[in-house]
Amino acid sequence: MPEGHRFPMEKYAAFRRQAQQRLFSLPGVGFHPSPLSTVRDLESTHDRSYIQRYLVGNVTAQEKRESGFDWNEQHVNRTLSSVGGTVAATHAVLQSDSSVGAHLAGGTHHAFQARMEGFCIFSDIAVAANVALRDYPDKVRKILIVDLDTHQGNGNAVLFQDDSRVFTFSMHCDANYFSKKQASDLDVEVKAGTGDAGYLSLLERYLPLVFEAQAPDLVFFQAGVDVHASDRLGKLALTRAGLQRRNLRLFQFVEAYGSKLVVTAGGGYPSDSDPSSGPYADIINAHADVYVGAAEFFGGGSKMVPLLR
Ligand SMILES: [Zn+2]
Numbered sequence: 001m002p003e004g005h006r007f008p009m010e011k012y013a014a015f016r017r018q019a020q021q022r023l024f025s026l027p028g029v030g031f032h033p034s035p036l037s038t039v040r041d042l043e044s045t046h047d048r049s050y051i052q053r054y055l056v057g058n059v060t061a062q063e064k065r066e067s068g069f070d071w072n073e074q075h076v077n078r079t080l081s082s083v084g085g086t087v088a089a090t091h092a093v094l095q096s097d098s099s100v101g102a103h104l105a106g107g108t109h110h111a112f113q114a115r116m117e118g119f120c121i122f123s124d125i126a127v128a129a130n131v132a133l134r135d136y137p138d139k140v141r142k143i144l145i146v147d148l149d150t151h152q153g154n155g156n157a158v159l160f161q162d163d164s165r166v167f168t169f170s171m172h173c174d175a176n177y178f179s180k181k182q183a184s185d186l187d188v189e190v191k192a193g194t195g196d197a198g199y200l201s202l203l204e205r206y207l208p209l210v211f212e213a214q215a216p217d218l219v220f221f222q223a224g225v226d227v228h229a230s231d232r233l234g235k236l237a238l239t240r241a242g243l244q245r246r247n248l249r250l251f252q253f254v255e256a257y258g259s260k261l262v263v264t265a266g267g268g269y270p271s272d273s274d275p276s277s278g279p280y281a282d283i284i285n286a287h288a289d290v291y292v293g294a295a296e297f298f299g300g301g302s303k304m305v306p307l308l309r
Contacts, residue, residue, distance in 0.1 A: 007068060007119055008269055008283075015265075015287035016104045022292045029295055034085030034103065036077065037127065041087055044130035045159060046122055047114035054079075054121060066179070067116035079121045082106050086124035086220075086264055087131055093260045094136050094218070099298045100254075100261040102291055107222040107266030109153035110178050117155070118178045125220045125264060126159045129166055132218055144216035144259070145169060146207075146250055147184075149224025149266040150234040151176050157184040167214040171202065173227070173235045186210055190227075192235040196242030199227065203249060211253050219259045221250060224266025225286035230279035232271040243286050244293060251297040263294055 023029045042051050059071045082105050089101035108120035132140045143166045147153035153170040160166040167185045174189035226234040254261045270280040
């Protein structure tokens with residue numbers, strides 16, 4: 001990334017370090033580099049010529065503007081590992097008796113079949129969902145995407161609009177759409193400025209409905225923390241405790257339905273770019289809390305999968 005770019009790339013290393021420190025004492029928690037996605041896996045979801053054009057750098061000025069990214073080779077690696085990590089976490093959780101696998105990145109929910117948008121080139125969750133349906137037909141028949149980022153999961157909404165095996169649930173701020181509002185299987189709009197109590201009561205109303213509707217074998221959690229009050233883009237006003245409660249409620253439903261869970265990071269944009277500032281720490285803590293919360297809830301130890309290489 002060029003100096004001063006508005007995408008907070010350094011936050012990923014920061015919350016990964018914090019998660020590692022906090023999970024260090026839990027037995028059985030392993031951290032592994034994300035593998036690069038294969039083209040075959042990308043083609044489960046994205047248009048072949050779009051994939052090829054991106055890989056060789058044949059990206060238009062409009063695409064650069066809409067994605068917010070310039071093209072370079074390091075960025076290709078980052079994009080491919082962003083998908084590959086979620087796919088690896090999915091394989092890991094489906095090949096073990098563990099409940100949860102996690103990727104300390106991903107959640108790129110604004111990518112379409114042949115279009116990039118909003119820091120998203122490919123949809124890691126959509127690719128992982130299609131790979132799961134392709135590779136584990138006996139284990140995975142119903143998938144639920146729970147997208148709690150402050151932005152609508154517009155890409156995944158369109159990618160799965162005609163696929164009854166994948167239910168898309170997006171709960172987002174009503175003032176936070178990207179190019180165009182799309183129709184998820186269930187969209188819940190949260191009014192700008194809503195805090196913990198209002199947000200959590202909406203979640204309590206809709207989480208039971210989506211689990212009941214789908215009884216999912218596999219759940220993908222887009223755990224964006226841009227709903228935090230310290231987020232620059234989010235327009236919502238959740239606290240750290242509110243976010244922890246949000247995560248916990250999802251974990252409880254996953255456990256109650258005996259589903260497998262794959263966690264991805266999603267958005268989080270500190271309102272201050274100084275890593276030593278309070279708002280910056282709020283976003284890093286909120287990201288790390290998702291992973292620490294999942295590891296602690298699902299028991300750590302033998303229930304937490306070491307990711308496959
Ligand atoms: Zn977002």
